[in-house]
Amino acid sequence: MFRRLALTCAALLGIVSAQLTVTSPGTNDWWVASSANTLSWTCSTSPYQNFTILLTNSNPSVLSAPLAIIAVQQNYDCSETITQQQSAQPAGTGYIVQFASTLNITDIYAQSEPFEIKALGSSYPTTTSSAGSSATGTSSTTAGAAQASKTGGTLAGYVPVGMSMVAALALGLVVA
Numbered sequence: 001m002f003r004r005l006a007l008t009c010a011a012l013l014g015i016v017s018a019q020l021t022v023t024s025p026g027t028n029d030w031w032v033a034s035s036a037n038t039l040s041w042t043c044s045t046s047p048y049q050n051f052t053i054l055l056t057n058s059n060p061s062v063l064s065a066p067l068a069i070i071a072v073q074q075n076y077d078c079s080e081t082i083t084q085q086q087s088a089q090p091a092g093t094g095y096i097v098q099f100a101s102t103l104n105i106t107d108i109y110a111q112s113e114p115f116e117i118k119a120l121g122s123s124y125p126t127t128t129s130s131a132g133s134s135a136t137g138t139s140s141t142t143a144g145a146a147q148a149s150k151t152g153g154t155l156a157g158y159v160p161v162g163m164s165m166v167a168a169l170a171l172g173l174v175v176a
């Protein structure tokens with residue numbers, strides 16, 4: 001059982017492109033439930049122009065199927081603030097964000113490290129200073145590969161309505 005799981009993980013990792021990397025969230029870079037959270041990736045080396053953002057959990061009692069939280073995300077945005085509704089998942093560990101083809105969500109381009117969604121009211125990780133740069137008072141930028149330069153135009157990337165429809169679509173595609 002464990003061996004099969006390990007093989008599945010290895011197969012998944014094999015698919016993942018080395019050029020598109022999810023830089024946040026990650027192992028020490030959690031989200032806070034029902035709050036604004038940061039999603040960022042290596043847009044400058046990404047071979048993909050756009051992707052669908054999915055939230056998954058290895059524990060089906062936490063999340064029974066991949067949940068599409070952004071139907072079409074443009075690569076050039078480089079990072080996104082995940083809105084309150086989009087991150088309104090129960091607190092827990094083992095969450096993974098997947099970047100998939102917009103045409104075929106089982107074609108996974110990249111995925112994050114497993115990360116935790118902490119309970120509402122928990123503090124944000126100190127390393128993700130870009131979390132809600134307009135929401136928090138501080139404006140220190142992240143160092144390293146994230147290059148999280150937020151522009152005002154990222155709102156266009158949001159999918160404010162129809163989330164449950166998208167989720168249903170995701171479910172249907174997964175079942176099919």
Ligand SMILES: *[C@@H]1O[C@H](CO)[C@@H](O)[C@H](O)[C@H]1NC(C)=O
Nearest residue numbers: 047048049050051072074102
């Ligand atoms: C997504 O990118 C593909 C090219 O990879 C392009 O053909 C398509 O029009 C783009 N879709 C959107 C919604 O931007």
Ligand SMILES: *[C@@H]1O[C@H](CO)[C@@H](O)[C@H](O)[C@H]1NC(C)=O
Nearest residue numbers: 015101103104105106107108
């Ligand atoms: C979707 O992607 C998966 C994984 O790459 C692939 O096995 C499958 O054939 C694709 N389905 C379609 C309809 O292209």
